[in-house]
Amino acid sequence: MFYFDTLGGKKVLKSYLLPEVRHFFTTRECPIRGNEEFFKQMLHIERIISPEQTHGSNVEIVDEHTQYPDTDGLIVSKPNIAIYLSFADCTPLIIYDNVNNVAAVSHAGWRGTAARIAVATVEKMQKEFGTKPENVTALIGPAISVCCYTVGEDVFSQLMDTVTDKSGLFKGDNVDLKKINARQLEEIGVTKIDICPYCTACDNDLFFSYRKENGTPLRHNALVVL
Numbered sequence: 001m002f003y004f005d006t007l008g009g010k011k012v013l014k015s016y017l018l019p020e021v022r023h024f025f026t027t028r029e030c031p032i033r034g035n036e037e038f039f040k041q042m043l044h045i046e047r048i049i050s051p052e053q054t055h056g057s058n059v060e061i062v063d064e065h066t067q068y069p070d071t072d073g074l075i076v077s078k079p080n081i082a083i084y085l086s087f088a089d090c091t092p093l094i095i096y097d098n099v100n101n102v103a104a105v106s107h108a109g110w111r112g113t114a115a116r117i118a119v120a121t122v123e124k125m126q127k128e129f130g131t132k133p134e135n136v137t138a139l140i141g142p143a144i145s146v147c148c149y150t151v152g153e154d155v156f157s158q159l160m161d162t163v164t165d166k167s168g169l170f171k172g173d174n175v176d177l178k179k180i181n182a183r184q185l186e187e188i189g190v191t192k193i194d195i196c197p198y199c200t201a202c203d204n205d206l207f208f209s210y211r212k213e214n215g216t217p218l219r220h221n222a223l224v225v226l
């Protein structure tokens, strides 16, 4: 279950399913971009890293580099380095392995979801850190929901092709990106999944919506720090 909290007086969204690690989804009140120093102070950290998102499915591990070009999933295994990605309708994923203490944030718009970036993220954690899906907690954050997300036939079939069980993932021409990402993870053995109820278009007073706001450049974020 998700709940609102405050960080330095700014409203952020968190999940009760992930008490072990510092994480949140920002709201309209305070995007991270442009406010990096505020978040560093609030989190008592010196590094805050964000990749150059391209709607792809490349996942990288944070090291000494500061630039992560063409990267839509970032994994961190060291403490006190915050990683965050940016969203306005696309699905934010926070993934955590509580045995190896490794965390990730991924960006799953329709392209990322069609390319199964959720699974690619867990597989990269598996390969590099020995992560097992049964030890993974996944948070699926605020995104445009089935009520508002109409897609064309081609996108619809590309999304449905990513899962075996397609039940409950669409309503007419509308697809449920959050549930498709959850289903992809369930089908590789992830059981601890929390899906945020907020729709970025319906709940536009709280979050940014690319569709509802005619291509707004503003973004809310998903952040995690070990």
Ligand SMILES: [Zn+2]
Pocket (backbone or CB within 6 Å): 144, 145, 146, 147, 148, 199, 200, 201, 202, 203
């Ligand atoms: Zn909606």
